[in-house]
Amino acid sequence: MARRARSVPNTGWLLAGLAAVLLLIAVGGYFLGSGRTPYRTMPEFPVEEYLATSSTLRGNSYRLEGAVLNSIAWSPEAGRLISVQPSGSETPIPIVLPATLPEANVQKGQRFHFQVEVRESGIIYATGLTKS
Amino acid sequence: MSTRLSILLALLATPLTAAGQEGFTSIPPGGETAEAAPAPAAEPATGPRNPTIAGLEVPVFDPANDSVTWNGQLWQVDNNRLFRARFEKYLNAPATEITAQAAYDRVIAQIMDLLAAGKISNRNLDEAFKLLPRAASHEEDANLCDSIANQVLGAWQARRQMERLSAANRSLEDDRKRHEWNTRLSLQGSKLNPAPKNPVAAAEWAKDRELERTARLQPHAQRLSEVNALLNANRAKSELSALQSRIEFQALLVQLFIQRRFRHVLIGTRFYRSIFDDGDNQIRLGEESKSVFAKLADIPPTVTSLDTFSNEAIRDVKEAVAAVNFLLEKDELQSASLRLGEAFGIGEHLPEIHQFPRPDRQRILEFTRRANQLLSALEVKDYTRAEQLVAELQETAKDFDPSQPLTAVQTARNVSRMHLARARNAALSGDAEVLERELRAATEIWPNNPDLADVSGQIFEQTDVQQQALLELDRLMEQGDHRAIFRQSAKFIAAAALNPERQEKLGTILAQMTEIEGALQRAREIQQRGDAAGAWESIQIAAVKYPEDNEINRLRADLASGGAATFVQSLSKGDDLAALGEYGAALAWYLDAHRQYPPSTFAQEKIDALATRILPGSSPAAP
Numbered sequence: 001m002a003r004r005a006r007s008v009p010n011t012g013w014l015l016a017g018l019a020a021v022l023l024l025i026a027v028g029g030y031f032l033g034s035g036r037t038p039y040r041t042m043p044e045f046p047v048e049e050y051l052a053t054s055s056t057l058r059g060n061s062y063r064l065e066g067a068v069l070n071s072i073a074w075s076p077e078a079g080r081l082i083s084v085q086p087s088g089s090e091t092p093i094p095i096v097l098p099a100t101l102p103e104a105n106v107q108k109g110q111r112f113h114f115q116v117e118v119r120e121s122g123i124i125y126a127t128g129l130t131k132s
Numbered sequence: 133m134s135t136r137l138s139i140l141l142a143l144l145a146t147p148l149t150a151a152g153q154e155g156f157t158s159i160p161p162g163g164e165t166a167e168a169a170p171a172p173a174a175e176p177a178t179g180p181r182n183p184t185i186a187g188l189e190v191p192v193f194d195p196a197n198d199s200v201t202w203n204g205q206l207w208q209v210d211n212n213r214l215f216r217a218r219f220e221k222y223l224n225a226p227a228t229e230i231t232a233q234a235a236y237d238r239v240i241a242q243i244m245d246l247l248a249a250g251k252i253s254n255r256n257l258d259e260a261f262k263l264l265p266r267a268a269s270h271e272e273d274a275n276l277c278d279s280i281a282n283q284v285l286g287a288w289q290a291r292r293q294m295e296r297l298s299a300a301n302r303s304l305e306d307d308r309k310r311h312e313w314n315t316r317l318s319l320q321g322s323k324l325n326p327a328p329k330n331p332v333a334a335a336e337w338a339k340d341r342e343l344e345r346t347a348r349l350q351p352h353a354q355r356l357s358e359v360n361a362l363l364n365a366n367r368a369k370s371e372l373s374a375l376q377s378r379i380e381f382q383a384l385l386v387q388l389f390i391q392r393r394f395r396h397v398l399i400g401t402r403f404y405r406s407i408f409d410d411g412d413n414q415i416r417l418g419e420e421s422k423s424v425f426a427k428l429a430d431i432p433p434t435v436t437s438l439d440t441f442s443n444e445a446i447r448d449v450k451e452a453v454a455a456v457n458f459l460l461e462k463d464e465l466q467s468a469s470l471r472l473g474e475a476f477g478i479g480e481h482l483p484e485i486h487q488f489p490r491p492d493r494q495r496i497l498e499f500t501r502r503a504n505q506l507l508s509a510l511e512v513k514d515y516t517r518a519e520q521l522v523a524e525l526q527e528t529a530k531d532f533d534p535s536q537p538l539t540a541v542q543t544a545r546n547v548s549r550m551h552l553a554r555a556r557n558a559a560l561s562g563d564a565e566v567l568e569r570e571l572r573a574a575t576e577i578w579p580n581n582p583d584l585a586d587v588s589g590q591i592f593e594q595t596d597v598q599q600q601a602l603l604e605l606d607r608l609m610e611q612g613d614h615r616a617i618f619r620q621s622a623k624f625i626a627a628a629a630l631n632p633e634r635q636e637k638l639g640t641i642l643a644q645m646t647e648i649e650g651a652l653q654r655a656r657e658i659q660q661r662g663d664a665a666g667a668w669e670s671i672q673i674a675a676v677k678y679p680e681d682n683e684i685n686r687l688r689a690d691l692a693s694g695g696a697a698t699f700v701q702s703l704s705k706g707d708d709l710a711a712l713g714e715y716g717a718a719l720a721w722y723l724d725a726h727r728q729y730p731p732s733t734f735a736q737e738k739i740d741a742l743a744t745r746i747l748p749g750s751s752p753a754a755p
Contacts, residue, residue, distance in 0.1 A: 051721065054717035055712075069723075072743045072752070073740075073747045073750035074751065078747045078749065078750060080747075081750065083723050091727075094716060094723060121714060121715040121716055
């Protein structure tokens, strides 16, 4: 007796479905992830350039992510000066956290997203920060 | 014997002193002859004065120590340059001179033989007189025989003059007698013409007769008076002529005696006695000169005494020469030399001395030269040479006594060494005044002392080294090469010990160098532990204080280009940016340096400084 052929799903359709799922995952991930990175519209802080010629960066704003290395100085009026280890660089960068900046617990080893601005004398001031 | 000898030597010393007073060497009053000093300056005589002749002091010989007292000083007879020179000249006389003297001696001997006491006669006197010019033709005679011949001739002429005066006096005597006779006859008057009887006429006649007698008597009386005056004048002239001739002859004899021409004295006395045969031999030299003889020998000065002294001197010389020959046979050259020297001093002009064999003279000359060299060496204080000469003399002469010169040498050596030891100590202690004084004293005592040269050399070398060290110190200070000074600190400390200014500068330099060396040592130790950045920081602190030190700079450069390169580079970049006012970036570099070397004080200080600048009024925050 002839066997009745079983119904086999179309392979093309399977592959297309798989690709669509993957695409959805990727797009979702993109949107979900970018939603957690602050100041993403700002350019990343050019560490090497800053170390070489900081005067050319004066007046610019950047975003910078890094780990807090040390608290160097503190003044109730002027704020706090910390050293930050930027991602992708070994050279610590000093950042002034002005007293006017919304209070945030900055502790050694914590990672932050900083919105920074290079001001007079090449001093980097944080204009915003968010914990990573 | 010694008294007579003293007279002889006292007299013979006169021409020597007159000829070369400065040639004498004096000896101390004690008679010690170890050190012969130069002739002293004239000093007032404190003791009894010697007798004088014609105002000149006569030296008096003291046979006890072979010395002559003269001009207030004591002189060694056989130890003076003049005598030594004459004696050496005699000993070194060439053979031709000895031969010539032999011919002369033969003529003199011939004259003396003719005038010998047993042979004297008018014929021998004439023969001897004829030989005098022959003797005078010899150089050795010094024309003394001519002087004798002239004196004899003068005496003979004086004698003939006296004879002529005697003949004249005899004629005058006859004339006087004739006039006395005539006077007597004139006084007696004529008996052929008697007086008249008339008293008046008789008176007139007597008066005429008296006038007539007076007229006859007057020429005879006048002539008689003249003759008497002439006679008296001739007698006085004769006596004066005889006395003058005698005194001149005596003066010649005394002069010959003083000149030690004893054979000439004998020749002269023989002629003298033949001419002045009245037995009056007394020498008329004046009271002062007579006293010379009286004081020296307590005898009256006569021609006979001169004759006797001369004979005795000749005999003494013969005996001395015989003794010299005997001593030479026994190789006792010192005694032979002394005896021959004494004989030469007395009988320099006698045949025994003239004919003394030349080979024997040479032997004595060799010894005498060395002895004289020894005396000279002692005089100039060349004691090394004196020692050599003493050794040579001991080999040559069996009787040479080295004790006196060796004692002088040893004494001088000891005293000189004592002064040298003091000089050495003074040099070590840096007492320049004592050093100079002791060196001078040592030099004066023994100028050629070999130890003196060594010690002086050492001292001068030491002084030279010290001076060179000070010059080098000054040069290094000027160059700022303190490390070189530090490496030779011991030398420079010693050299600058007497120089407070240099000493202070040197002290400062050495303190700095000690600090630098400490920093270097610490840096090297840190480096050896593998902490290059720490080593660099350690040496950088010293480099800031002593930027000129080469060693610091070298080590710092090594570290900056080696193990601590990135650390130093971070600090350096931070400094550069800080200098440009880029405090933010500068702080970043300092933080980088601190990251590389967390114990870094340099990085921490710079971080703190910039933190204060960036956040005025801030305080270091706890991390």
